[in-house]
Amino acid sequence: KAGVTQTPRYLIKTRGQQVTLSCSPISGHRSVSWYQQTPGQGLQFLFEYFSETQRNKGNFPGRFSGRQFSNSRSEMNVSTLELGDSALYLCASAPLYGYTFGSGTRLTVV
Amino acid sequence: SQQGEEDPQALSIQEGENATMNCSYKTSINNLQWYRQNSGRGLVHLILIRSNEREKHSGRLRVTLDTSKKSSSLLITASRAADTASYFCATVKTGANSKLTFGKGITLSVRP
Numbered sequence: 001k002a003g004v005t006q007t008p009r010y011l012i013k014t015r016g017q018q019v020t021l022s023c024s025p026i027s028g029h030r031s032v033s034w035y036q037q038t039p040g041q042g043l044q045f046l047f048e049y050f051s052e053t054q055r056n057k058g059n060f061p062g063r064f065s066g067r068q069f070s071n072s073r074s075e076m077n078v079s080t081l082e083l084g085d086s087a088l089y090l091c092a093s094a095p096l097y098g099y100t101f102g103s104g105t106r107l108t109v110v
Numbered sequence: 111s112q113q114g115e116e117d118p119q120a121l122s123i124q125e126g127e128n129a130t131m132n133c134s135y136k137t138s139i140n141n142l143q144w145y146r147q148n149s150g151r152g153l154v155h156l157i158l159i160r161s162n163e164r165e166k167h168s169g170r171l172r173v174t175l176d177t178s179k180k181s182s183s184l185l186i187t188a189s190r191a192a193d194t195a196s197y198f199c200a201t202v203k204t205g206a207n208s209k210l211t212f213g214k215g216i217t218l219s220v221r222p
Contacts, residue, residue, distance in 0.1 A: 004152075031208060037150075043198065043212035056209045088150060094208060098143065101153040 002026065004102035006091050012108045018079040021105045025072050025093030031055075032074040033099065034066060037088040046089075049074055081109045115213055116199055122219040129186040131216045133199030134179075140202045142175055143210065144184050147196045156184075156197075161204075191222045 005024040013019050025032050033056075034046040045058040049068035066076040072093075078085055086109045092099035117132040135142070141160045145153040159166045159175045159182065166173045172185040186193055196217050200210040 033209070035210075035212075042214045043153075043200075043210075045209050045211065048209060058209075090152060092153070092210075098155050098158045099153075099208075099210065100155060101145075103152040104150075106150075 004091055004093050004100050006089075006102035006105050008105060009103065010106050010108075012110060013081050015081055015083060015109055017081050018077060019081060019107060020075055020077045021089055021091075021107070023074045023076075023091030023093075023102060025074070025091075026100055029093035029095055029100075030072055031094045032068055032072060033092045033094075034074070034076050035090045035092065036060075037090060037104075038084075038086070043090075046076065078107075083109050085109050116197070116216045118216060119214070120217045120219075122221065123189055124221050125189060125191055127189055129189050129193070129218055129220070131184045131186075131197055131199075131218070132181060133183070133213055134181045135199075135201045135211075135213075136180065137201075138204045139177070140204050142173075142182050143200045143202070144171075144173060144182075145198045145200060145212075147198065147215070149195075153198065186218075189218075189220045191220050194218060194220045 007022045031050045033048040037043045048056040052068045063079045068074045088104045090104045092101045115134050143158045144156040147153050157168045157173050159173050170187045175182045196215045198215045200212045
């Protein structure tokens with residue numbers, strides 16, 4: 001079966017812009033989580049959605065938001081981009097335990 | 111915030127040798143998982159061990175969990191050059207649904 005698909009793979013944005021990243025989970029998986037990975041902070045949890053509801057949220061400012069659609073696809077949005085938002089953004093889906101991660105979207109803010 | 115602390119931060123071994131990586135964590139957990147990441151790509155789930163389990167095997171991987179010491183170890187036997195990657199332990203805290211809290215990772219280099 002297909003894995004977790006994240007689009008786009010690479011993105012370059014300018015400070016102050018906004019960006020939307022997309023994640024399609026494995027078919028049948030209802031939980032989708034987002035993580036940010038940077039060299040300085042490592043892997044940090046952003047939020048988790050389950051059946052279109054945000055079930056868990058990490059310690060990120062309100063500029064980071066997400067949503068999940070009825071087909072379990074998820075999007076995350078970052079508004080008013082800052083240089084520090086440059087990172088690899090990973091999406092993961094799970095039936096219950098043991099996440100499957102996508103290849104990530106590498107966002108560069110210039 | 112990081113829950114897990116992996117040790118060592120970097121490990122370099124010869125192909126065929128065993129690699130042992132350690133992880134310590136701070137709070138009570140539901141389960142602990144190990145992931146591998148190649149060159150900044152996505153994470154690959156290796157193995158999950160529940161808080162009521164002490165040891166688990168999967169192919170060349172052996173994971174142990176000591177909840178009294180809040181620590182886990184990952185052993186890769188007969189390492190191969192293809193095992194070169196970063197390895198992360200991640201915990202799911204008790205009552206935290208399925209949110210993963212990662213350590214900073216261990217960089218493993220396996221020399222051919």
